[in-house]
Each structure stands twice: as structure tokens, then as C-alpha cells.
Amino acid sequence: MMLDATPRDTVAERRALVANPCKTCQPVGAIYAALGVHGAMPHSHGSQGCVSFHRMFLTRHFKEPAMASTSAFTEGASVFGGGANLKTAVRNIFDLYDPAVIAIHTTCLSETIGDDLHAFTSDIEIPPGKRVVYCSTPSYQGSHITGFSAMTAGFIEHLAEKSGEPTGRLLVIPGFVNPADMRQVKRYLDDFGIDYTMLPDTSGVFDAPMTGKFELYPAGGARVAEIARLGDAAYSLALGYWASEPAGNVLKRSCDVDYQALGLPIGVSATDEFILALTRYSKIPVPPSIEEERGQLIDCMLDTHQYLDKQRVAIAGDPDHVLGLTEFCLECGMVPAFIGTGTPGGHFEERVRAILTKHGRKPDSCWVKAETDYFEIHQRIIQEPVDMLLGPSLFKQIARAEDIPLVRVGFPILDRYLHSYFPLVGYQGALHLLKAMCDALMDRLDRDSADADLEFVM
Numbered sequence: 001m002m003l004d005a006t007p008r009d010t011v012a013e014r015r016a017l018v019a020n021p022c023k024t025c026q027p028v029g030a031i032y033a034a035l036g037v038h039g040a041m042p043h044s045h046g047s048q049g050c051v052s053f054h055r056m057f058l059t060r061h062f063k064e065p066a067m068a069s070t071s072a073f074t075e076g077a078s079v080f081g082g083g084a085n086l087k088t089a090v091r092n093i094f095d096l097y098d099p100a101v102i103a104i105h106t107t108c109l110s111e112t113i114g115d116d117l118h119a120f121t122s123d124i125e126i127p128p129g130k131r132v133v134y135c136s137t138p139s140y141q142g143s144h145i146t147g148f149s150a151m152t153a154g155f156i157e158h159l160a161e162k163s164g165e166p167t168g169r170l171l172v173i174p175g176f177v178n179p180a181d182m183r184q185v186k187r188y189l190d191d192f193g194i195d196y197t198m199l200p201d202t203s204g205v206f207d208a209p210m211t212g213k214f215e216l217y218p219a220g221g222a223r224v225a226e227i228a229r230l231g232d233a234a235y236s237l238a239l240g241y242w243a244s245e246p247a248g249n250v251l252k253r254s255c256d257v258d259y260q261a262l263g264l265p266i267g268v269s270a271t272d273e274f275i276l277a278l279t280r281y282s283k284i285p286v287p288p289s290i291e292e293e294r295g296q297l298i299d300c301m302l303d304t305h306q307y308l309d310k311q312r313v314a315i316a317g318d319p320d321h322v323l324g325l326t327e328f329c330l331e332c333g334m335v336p337a338f339i340g341t342g343t344p345g346g347h348f349e350e351r352v353r354a355i356l357t358k359h360g361r362k363p364d365s366c367w368v369k370a371e372t373d374y375f376e377i378h379q380r381i382i383q384e385p386v387d388m389l390l391g392p393s394l395f396k397q398i399a400r401a402e403d404i405p406l407v408r409v410g411f412p413i414l415d416r417y418l419h420s421y422f423p424l425v426g427y428q429g430a431l432h433l434l435k436a437m438c439d440a441l442m443d444r445l446d447r448d449s450a451d452a453d454l455e456f457v458m
């Protein structure tokens with residue numbers, strides 16, 4: 001069976017090889033961020049093979065088409081540079097597809113040969129009223145999360161201006177989350193009556209309804225005109241230290257708009273922090289409907305505690321997700337045993353250990369690692385088995401090899417449907433996750449119980 005041959009013992013220093021990475025290419029995140037802007041055409045400055053892979057990856061997660069154009073490098077462009085290809089591509093894209101903005105990102109190839117997007121785009125004629133933004137996303141560094149943050153920051157850097165006339169709007173950068181999560185965050189903002197711009201916003205894009213009519217640019221997404229006014233925004237909230245904070249920082253540096261970075265609002269404490277931030281910003285007390293949701297979540301956590309308490313869990317995926325999932329598992333009385341991400345930077349290990357300490361666990365009570373891979377996590381699980389896996393579909397082979405229940409959460413989920421329609425963030429998101437975790441553990445109890453012990457009432 002697949003992965004049965006994974007050796008038990010880890011190599012102390014394995015630097016030259018990644019096996020089953022906990023991440024994917026930077027451009028995947030750059031395309032996802034660009035598709036969260038209405039009328040944007042993501043453009044991959046590289047070869048056709050790269051963009052085919054990136055589009056396919058997004059399509060398989062969302063079960064929706066993900067469009068993007070390409071500079072279509074061949075041998076000539078690879079040797080002499082892709083400036084001419086980009087010039088032709090931009091002209092053709094505006095002529096054929098009439099986007100409001102072309103959002104260009106680089107790939108390994110265009111970065112390696114030293115293509116300079118700043119110089120290229122300065123030399124390209126852009127039709128009146130149209131815009132071009134760009135960012136650097138070579139995949140030999142970072143991950144889809146840093147690609148997402150680079151493109152989000154790119155929109156701000158190239159479009160946002162300060163006129164001196166305040167808009168009184170809040171910028172919310174939601175992180176690399178599903179459309180259902182963005183809808184959930186927007187619902188809270190609406191409950192507080194806050195005027196906001198969400199950038200990027202893929203709700204109404206990757207969860208647009210079937211109408212029978214093809215829309216090249218679906219109704220959702222942040223408007224270019226709104227992004228242009230972000231320099232006059234009142235404040236920014238960046239949800240996610242990896243996916244969102246860099247863009248908040250760019251707006252602070254370029255237009256002096258203050259920002260607060262928070263973790264993704266996954267679980268009770270992280271959602272509390274987000275709701276309190278909205279209260280502080282709006283000066284409006286927490287609406288009763290939100291208090292009620294929180295109370296329902298706490299009630300359900302108490303009801304299910306007997307099944308989750310002391311269950312050992314391995315958590316992997318994107319760092320902003322993993323932080324939130326770790327804290328929610330601790331809130332449910334579970335025992336995080338192995339925690340990993342493939343994305344570098346951001347003081348991942350320190351942040352996880354701070355969460356462990358906050359919940360009364362020793363900071364070294366579990367194995368925590370950034371820039372790790374599923375091969376190493378599998379080895380750890382073989383050494384000390386866990387009761388549940390929490391993470392993307394990439395955990396699937398370990399789940400099968402070790403016969404451990406897997407709760408799919410995060411990105412990518414390639415082998416299941418509809419997940420992107422159910423939020424993970426907010427109190428309701430935590431309720432969905434709680435149900436999924438409890439179901440997985442109780443299904444396991446049913447499967448493993450003797451005939452005489454199979455209960456209808458549990």
C-alpha cells in the first residue's frame with residue numbers, strides 16, 4: 001500500500017530534498033488573489049506548462065474554472081527574455097478579453113532569467129482607464145501563501161492612492177481562505193454596520209451561481225475603483241500573519257493607513273479577538289446575534305467534549321490555518337502532537353509555542369516545524385501514533401497507510417466537493433469544524449466496536 005515503506009527514523013538534517021511538500025507554487029496564490037478583484041485577468045509571465053498547473057490546482061479545489069493568461073515562453077523567450085512576449089500578451093488581452101486590470105506574476109523561469117516586470121510594464125502602452133499590476137512570485141522560494149500576499153500587496157502598491165479625502169472605510173484582507181469564509185467575515189462586518197472594502201474577495205467568483213450564462217468576469221470581487229481609494233481608508237485589518245499582513249504593511253508604508261494583524265478567526269479565542277477588533281473600530285457593542293452564535297458554539301463544545309478530550313491530533317497546512325486549528329483543538333481539550341507547515345517565515349514555531357503556553361501546555365509538548373513536508377510528518381506519526389489528522393487532502397495517503405481518521409480542512413482539498421461553501425472562520429465555522437471532527441472520531445468508534453457494543457445512542 002502507498003507510503004507503507006516510509007521509514008520510521010528521521011534524518012536529523014534533511015535539507016536537499018522535500019518529499020510531499022506542505023505547500024504549492026507561489027503563482028497559485030497570486031492567481032487566487034487576482035481573481036478576487038472584479039474584472040481582473042491574472043497573467044502568468046512564464047511558460048504555458050506552469051499556468052496550466054496553477055489553474056488546474058485551483059480548479060480542482062474549487063470545482064470551478066480558474067482563468068489566467070500566459071506569456072507563453074518558448075525557447076527564444078527563455079534565452080533572450082520575455083519582454084516582447086509580455087508586450088504582445090498585454091495588447092492581446094486588452095483587445096480580446098477587455099479586463100479592467102491585468103495582474104501579472106512571474107514564475108521560476110522568468111525570475112531565473114532575470115526578467116524585470118517594472119521595466120517591461122513601464123514600456124508597454126496601456127489603454128486609457130485600464131490598469132496593470134504585477135508582483136514577483138518565483139516558486140523556488142515561499143509558497144502559494146506568499147504568492148497570495150505578494151499579489152494582494154501588488155494591487156495596493158500599484159493602485160492605491162492617497163488624495164487626502166478620507167473614505168472612512170475599513171480595509172479587510174481576509175487571507176487565503178474559501179469564498180464561504182469571506183462571506184462569513186463580511187456578514188460580521190455588515191452586522192456591525194461597518195463600511196469596508198475586502199481585498200481580495202473571491203465570493204461571487206469561485207462560488208458564483210449557475211445562471212446558464214458564461215460570465216468571463218463574475219459579479220464578485222473587489223472593485224478597482226475601491227482599491228484605488230484605499231490610500232484614504234480609515235484603518236486596515238489583516239487576517240493572517242502570512243497571507244495578509246504584508247499587504248497591510250504596504251498600505252501603511254505607502255499611504256500611512258494604520259493596520260492591525262490578527263490570526264485567522266478560527267475557533268473561539270481567535271474569533272473573539274476579531275469580533276473585539278470590530279467592536280473597537282466601530283464603537284458598537286457586539287450584536288446579540290453574534291453573542292448567540294458564540295453561545296451555541298460553547299454549548300456544542302461542552303456536548304462533544306467527551307469524544308474530543310485528550311485525542312491526539314496531527315495538524316498540517318498553511319500557517320495561518322494551522323495556528324487557528326491548533327488553538328481550536330486546544331480549546332476542545334485535544335492534544336496537538338505534530339504541527340507542520342511548508343511555508344517559511346513568520347516565526348511559525350514561536351507563534352505555535354505561544355498558543356500552547358496560553359492554553360497551559362508546555363511549549364515543547366509537541367513537535368512543531370515550519371518548512372516541513374508530509375514525509376517527515378508521516379515519520380513522526382509512525383513513531384507516536386495520533387487519533388486524528390487535520391489538514392488538506394495531501395494527508396490522505398498517511399491516513400490510509402496508518403488507518404487514522406482525516407478531517408479535511410484548508411487548501412488544497414482536491415478529493416471532496418462542496419467544502420468551499422462551508423465556512424471555517426467565525427463561530428459558525430468552528431461549529432462546522434467541531435461537527436466534522438466529532439463525526440470522524442465517532443465513526444471510528446462505531447467501526448471499531450464489537451457487535452455487542454455498537455450503540456445507537458452515543
Ligand code: SF4
Nearest residue numbers: 025050053107108139
Ligand atoms: S516551474 Fe516554478 S512556477 Fe512553474 S510550475 Fe514549476 S514550481 Fe511552479
